[in-house]
Structure formats: C-alpha cells, structure tokens
Amino acid sequence: MPPRLRATLPCLTAAALFALALSPAPVAAEPRATSDTPLALTPPMGWNNWAHYMCDIDEAKVVANADALVSTGLAAKGYDTVTVDDCWMTKSRNARGDLVVDTAKFPRGVAWLGEYLHAKGLKFGIYQDAGSLTCEKYPGSGAPEGGGADHYARDARQFASWKVDYVKMDGCNLWVPEGRTKEQAYRDAYNAVAKALRDSGRDMVLSASAPAYFQQGEWGGSDWHKVLGWVGETGQLWREGKDIKVYNPAAPATSRWSSVLGNYGYNRWLGRYAGPGNWNDPDFLIAGSPGLTAAESRSQVALWSMMAAPFILSSDVSKLTPAGLAALGNTRLIALDQDPMGRQGAVVSSNATFEILVRPLANGDRAVAVLNRSANTRDIRVPLDEIGLNDCTADAQDLWSGARTEVSDALTGKLAGHDTAVWRLSPRGCSEAVPTGQIVGDGARCADGANTSGVGAVVMAGCTGAPDQRWFLGDDSRLRLAGECLSAGEDGLVELADCAPANSGQPGQSWSHRRDGTLVEEAGGLCLTAPARAATPDAPAERLRLTPCGEHRVDQAWSLPV
Template sequence: MFFLTLLAFAVGCQAKANANTPQMGWNSWNTFKLNFNESILEKTADLLVSTGLRDAGFNYLIIDDGWQAATRAEDGRQQVNATKLPNGIAPIAKYAHERGLKIGIYSDAGIYTCGFQPGSWGYEELDAATYAQWGIDYLKYDNCGSFQAGTQSPPERFSKMRDALVASGRDIFYSLCEWGHQFPWYWADQIGQSYRMSGDITAIFSDTGKDCACKTAYCLNTGYAGCSVLTIIRKMREIAPFSKPGSFADMDMLEIGNGNMTLHQQRTHMSFWAALKSPLIIGADISKLSKESLSVLKNKNIIQISQDSLGKAALFVPELSVEKVKQVWAGDLSGGRTVVLLLNELNSTQNFELLVKALPALNSRETWKVEDVWSKEVIKVKGNYTVAVETHETKVLVFSRN
C-alpha cells in the first residue's frame, strides 16, 4: 500500500518554489528551542546583515517551533503567542524583508508540533493561506505530531501541505522535516525542495556509540535524536546519490559555534554539508559566534561549492576509504572541476595517498591544478598525490585542468 501511495504522488504536482542550489539561513531551534521572542528575531536579522552572513548567502531567517499560541482561534486560524511576539508574525516578516532577508516559519504534519503547539494536520489550506498573508517565504514542516495522524503515510500528510502551499498563491519554499522516516529520498522530490535524512543533530563531532542508535540510513524508526556530525556524514554514504537540484538531502542545522568543536572539526562539518549539498542553516546564537566560527561559516570558496550550479552532491569513494579511519568523497563541479574530500577520523595525523585514477572524472595521465580550499594553497598534480591530514581535519581539494 505504501508504494502504491508513492506511485500516486509521483504523478502529482510539485511544490511551486524552485531550489537549484541548497537553501542557506538561520534557524532559532538549536540555540533557543521554544524560548525566543520578537527582540531576539529582530536582533538576529540585524546580525545576519552586520556580520556579512547575509551577503555570504545566509538569507533565510527561520522561526522554529514555539511561535504559536496554545490553541487556535474560533475560526480555526493559528494564533501567535502574544507574550513572545506581541506584534505578530507579519511585522517580523516585514522587518526581515526590509533587510534583504527572507522569512521562514514552522509547523507540523500532525495534530501537535514537537513543542505540543497546534500542528497543521486538517488545517493545511487555512494555514498555508495564513502564512502567505503574513509574507512567509519558507516553511519547515515537522513530523512530531504524526502519532495523532498515523493512519496516513508521510507522503500523504506532507503532500497535503505541498498542495496547500501551491494554492496559497505565494512562492513558499517547502522544507520537509520527518527525520528520514519511510525513506524520503525515494519520494520527497515530488513534494518539497529539501528533506531531512536523519534525526536531530547534536553539537558533538565524533560518534560515541551513544549518539543516535540509528547509525545507517535504513534502520527504520529507532534513535532519531542526538546524532553526531560523523554519524550523519556516515549515513549520507547511502543517501547522497539521491540528492539532486530541487530535492536536497538535509543533514540538519549547522552546529558551528555550538559545543566545543575544534577548528578542524568545524571545518569538517562545514565542508561536508557544503559538498554533499545539504542546506546550510546556522543553528548558533550569532551574537556569540567567535571570529573563528564566523570565518568558517563565511568561507567564500566552501560556499561556492555548496552553491555550485550543477547542484550535485559528492559521493563516497569506498575503494580509497577505511572504516572509522579515513573517508574519501568526490563529486562533480561546474566547469569540468572535481571536488575531493579527505577526512581523517583518527586522533593523530595520517597521510592520504590519493590515487587519482580511482577518482571519478579524473585522468591520472593529465596534469591537474589542485586548490586546497581551506589553506588556499595551489599545486600541480599528475598521477598519485600524498597529503598529510591532521586529526579530524578534512582536506577539501578542487581539481581543475591545468
């Protein structure tokens, strides 16, 4: 029955917004959870501009769970929490738009949201019309309340909001957040522009054995919360081939600036989210970002990889990788270039012997110009290439013809 449902949706309409490259922005959840207010949102909008993050591409200000009142109005419309947002959503949308930003909001494909606020199940058309009236540009649509609507599959529930957004008359980006439940990489391209492929990220770099019990893409419904950066990267080995322009696998928000990650770990985090074409959504309090974290987020060359016009995710190269020791990924970029990622998982420096002939699209008999994106070093390579990679560092190498 589930796959018959998928077939029915495969011939249906897609959400109107286009996404040739992954979305970029900021989301309130990882830092503030339910505890934000109008002042925090306006301050963050101003910081996106003053720090240069907006000009680097981070142009969505996304209000996550907690903006709603506890109950709907008598006419069924969602109400705004008057304590947190006394002037409502529309003025915040205007504030963001006046600063060259777009505005995002949150709801759930169930009776309740994750914070037990009213979800949108059964109210899709009314909610989409309300969001359009407020000037919303982006909807993050969660799955926590699905236990109240469990008789309907995720493709059915999420497509109802897709249709409602199209009918609203406003171009609203649609970000599915159902944690990889029932394998959205097989069907989400017919519904939204991005889809979460795993449980919630945590500000921990290395998998400890205790982070999300679901450590592969296909372990069904166990252990969705608290996934480390490395666990999510490993999951993408199975999922990255499905990612494509208009349907990007979402590895969850960036934890850069949160927790105690080293500079190498933060760079690895940013490198993989960019090269695997995950949305780049900042989850930190921008007012508390260190210069180091801000420089990682604003790295122009890494962002160019994320926003490359081909929109193709890098893929895992198992022949050159060793489990829990090192990973090699490679992917096509525009202009006939290739990006290669070398990740050292060990707690000591190791040398990578890069067999150029084993990499897609590279000819070992040619001489290649190789740019190290983080160090900005440029060298010429023909044949094999050996490079030292430090603890938890990822070398991001862009190969182009000499």
C-alpha cells in the same frame, strides 16, 4: 596508512555522461511554485533557532541573529533565510481556527517580523507540523487524532498573508487513519501540505521532515527508503534522520562531534535523490558553536558542502568563534555547496581512519575531500593515478587556503584529527571520466572482490578502501573490478568474469542503477542483493546474489561512486 582510492576525474565526456545515467539523474523538483518557477535550485541557506535556543525563542533573539547575519557578512554570502522554529504560537487557535502568535514572545507579531527581515534583504521562514500537534504540543496543521478537518489550507493562507518564504513542516503527532499504513498517512499529509502551499498564492519553499520519522539506523528500513522515494514530490528539501545535538547551556563544552558524524553518516549514501530543487538535509550547521573544535567545525562545513546539503546555521551568530565564522563564510566552500549541477558527492573510499569523497561540478571540475576520523594528525597522500588522472596534470586549489598548485603526482599534506581537506581539481589533458570507488550496500558494507568463497566470488565485507573494493563504472553499462566484469553466474550468484567483447551481445554483464538504489542486471531483470549480515564477526562471508526485485528492500539498495 595514507588513504588511497582510484577514480577518474576529467572533463564530462562520454564515460562521464554514461555514469550520470548509471547513477540516475535527479527527478525534476516537485511541486512547482505558484508562479510555476522551480524553487530552491541550489541548497537553501540561512539560520534557524532550534539547535541553540529550542523553545527559548522570542522576537529579540530572532532580530539579534538576523542583524548578526548581516553584520558578519554571512547574509551577503547567501545565509539569507531566517526561520523561527517551534513554540512561536499560543497553545490554541482562535475562534476562526487561525494560529495565534504568542505576543509575550513576539510583541509586534510575526507579520512585523517578516517585514523587518525583508527590509534587511532576508527571507522569512516559519515552523509548523503536519500532525495535530507540534513536537512541543502547540497546534499543528493536521487532522486531530481520530479524524476531523485539517488546517493545511488555512495555515498556508495565513503564512502567505504574513509573506512567509520558507516553511519547515515537522511530522510529530500525525494521525494514521484506520486502513492506512503510517507511510501512506505521511504521504497523504505531506501531499496535502504541498498542495496547500501551491494554492496559497505565494511561493514558499517546503522543508519536509517526513523521512526522519521512519529512520532505522544509518542504512534505514524499507519504509524509510520508500518515503525518500516520494518526499521530493512534496518539498524542496527534507530531513532524513536524527536532529543534530542541541546546545546545552548547562554543559556548553559537551562535544557534539559524534552527532555531526552521525548525521553525515545517514546522509552520505543518498545522493541519488538530490538535485536542483530537491535536497537531502542532514540538519543544521553548528560550526563555530560550543561543542565543536575548529577542526570539527571545518569538517562539518566541508562535508555538508560535498553533500550539497542546506547551509542552515543554528547558533548564536554573534558568538561564533573566529575559526567557525571563517569556515562558514569561506566563499570557495559556499560555491562548492551551491554548485548549479546539484550532484551530491559520493564516498568513494573509506576505512576506519579516512573517508574520501568525490563530487562532480558543473564546469567539469571535481571536488575531492578527505575526512580524518581519527583524533591524531595524519599524513595524507592521494595519488592522481588513483583518482583516475592518468598521464595528465590537474590544477588543484585548496579550498581552505585558496592556494593553487599544479599537481602531476599526488595530493599530499598533513591533516589534523577530525579535520577535512578539500580540493577543487581542474584536470588538463585527461582521458574520459570513469567514476570509480566503492559500491556500498546494506549495513554500509562494501561489495568486495576478494576470493574468500571461490575464484571470481563477490562478497560483502567491511569497507577498507582497498583495491578489491575499487569498482569502475564503464561507459558500456558494466561494473569492473581488476579488469573483470560483474556478471550473472550460476544458481543466482554473481561473480567476476572476463568481460565479453564490445557488442558481443553476451547477457549478464549490463547493469542499471535506478533511483530507488537497485542495481538491476538488464538481461534478467533481477536485482543485486546483499547477503544477510553475519551473526558473528568470524563467520564466512556470503556471496552476493541476483533475486527478484522487491519494493524498497534495504538489501537491494546500493550507493555508487560518481
């Protein structure tokens, strides 16, 4: 079946502004730079060696890839930060406690490398670790196991002296002092890193890896959500989960597609944390590299751009496929990724075959993407009235081809297996925007209004994109499905009920979506809570309830459409 969804995508008017409140605005980026100017107001772009070379890195390879960024035109399109990952240093510090560059790999030193990059109009990034050792067992910045002095301030000053612009701070081998939890130890460490960079005298973007050390599956655990809540106080971007699958030169044809989908999977629900100066990072772009087809390369670029993800390549830039280079260099997709509003797109409809994402843009346009998860070419048809464009026309631009059409019926076409279509819609003569689509919770399941447990029941079910999972975020703090309102019922249950007249004062139908993902029923102050996952596939669906709000409970975190 073709994908179907309902959402309203006109200009940012009253309802759209309400939706921005219901799905909370990102917190201002912290920390600020030493010049008191916010950093990374759009997602960082550039290159890093890790997913292609790992520790097999040296001056010649970095220089060659930097030169290739320039010669291919990618640098001029924004891919301007060249970062050297782990293994650039020797296995011990010098007598002063400074890090020592491995001159067998970098004979002219990394300070020279920074000068070379800056002369090319590029920025210089470097890797370190918040623990006592890096992941490959080189000296880290953190305190040694058992306690002692850290090197955060010393290393930050050393990086500043080398004119570093960007620091990737990993989280291996981090000591947890007695009396502190792992989560508390990581918070202390990354706050110390952030302070050291602020005090260094040079503006350096911080890529923090803290959340990746707490990930437990796609939906994550309580500590993962807790770390995601504070990591934006330390860095401008952060890795939340697994590394992208690295290139294997012994088996270059090995598919890496499942890794792309896996990293997209954990990142797609976290839009509430993203905004100018704070970015969710699902790891490197490997489009155009071995292990992805042309369609899969296009999909990664499209999905990362819809998620406002950093565009950081990890490849041999000189050997990118023509199709991969075209996808990575597509200025329309780059502009989408770099949109100054900084809102991450949301999955508004999904099933086993198709996934539809919508992203609001700074000028009032909306981007719409359709991912074909299947291996076969499929017909797609997204009627305008099912994306909320009722009785109006949209100017639609296909961001791959650049072709523009006037659409008054539906977005249509054929979509190859593993490919993703992307349009930019400029609605004309439309009513107010009402974000519409799935409400997704624990286990990437959907709030479902099917009457499986009684009239008006709301249960959790696998996501299908069907009308009984199509919620409307109204301009009155209400959540509607099929014309009825999500309401507090008896015995702590929630239900679909007639919407009370406006300004009636009837409690139980007003909802607030907080930054931690909770959906709070405003009158009672209780949180919408997903039932436990069924032990067997044929077990009856359990109803959603209102329960006291806990601290970063995974069954109380929700992703809403935008």
